[in-house]
Amino acid sequence: MIRTFITALLIISAAPVFAQQAPITIAVRDRQFVPAEVPVPAGIKVELIIRNEQTMPAEFESKSLHREKVIAPGASASIFVGPLSPGRYEFFDDFHPATRGVVVVK
């Protein structure tokens, strides 16, 4: 039963589509994501560059995107997301949970 399930998973995921898309930069500035709403096209892989402009570290985290990454003060980090289906994917700074943003996939 498990084997069938795993096989099914492998089949479902066997079709990742990669297309060219310029990286999108999101700054963390004064405990805010700039921009806080990030439009992303559906169905392709996109690179998000998170640039921490603060004097304290930030942890970019998203439960729905399965991403969590600590970014040192003044540093940038790349986070690849997608291919995603249309919808809203919230993210936040785990060190300052009130700092929130959303990836909007259309």
Added chain:
Amino acid sequence: MLATAIIVFREVLEAALIVGIVMVASRGVTRRGAWVGGGIAAGILGALAVAGGAETIAAAASGIGQEVFNAAVLFAAVAMLGWHNIWMTSHGRELTMEANRLGAAVRAGTQPLWALAFAVGLAVLREGSEIVLFLYGIAAAGGGGVVAMALGGALGLATGVAAGAALYFGLVRIPLRHLFTVTSWLVLLLAAGMASQAAAFLLQADLLPPLGSTLWDTSFLLSDQSLPGRVLHTLIGYTAQPAGIQLVFYLATLLVIGSLMRLAGNAAPAARAGHAGQPAARASATRVKREA
């Protein structure tokens, strides 16, 4: 201050719950306090080193160093927990039988706690390094926040440790004859949850395919940002929106460790044949097989 306390609490909670389970699993073993305490101390030193080298780690392996490092730490902990369970299945019952007849002293030095101590150290290292980075960030920002930070940090630490202690004192009420089965399962589920977390890091690093980016979404029932969600995330690997690859790693860990426990349990049946009473080790191994 409260914000600091909450964040420190969340990071401490995960390590404290793991320590709680390890303390229950090593119940009755002499000098377990030294083993577990040593693991925690080594973990704290490791956390300071990791926090100090955070930027180097992050920049390593073309920017995926942090993900690879986290996954490696988690997989090492999975291996330690699995090894402990397998060892206990082949030896634990005899030890318990002897302990009942001859007293707990017989177990002294016979049960290797280094695997559990190592797992504790790794858990403290991972969670601790984030606390260090977070607190360092506040301290570096300067201002009047340092006293509030220290108070908040202490409060968060105390609350987290209290949660781990509550788990421990809840679990030690379980009668000894069931305790082995219960702790085997707790350790097994803990390991499976860690494997699923490790898979998420490798997915983030693009080293593994997602196999379905969101298999299901139960965040409306139990968000993994809520306190019960976080506790269950640590204990059994609960994830509200898991990727397929996480489920694969979760099930594979249950299956592999469970099968090895069953093999280890069967390898030494002769030693047990003469003993009466509840065959806890074998019962647990059989359950693992059936439910996996």
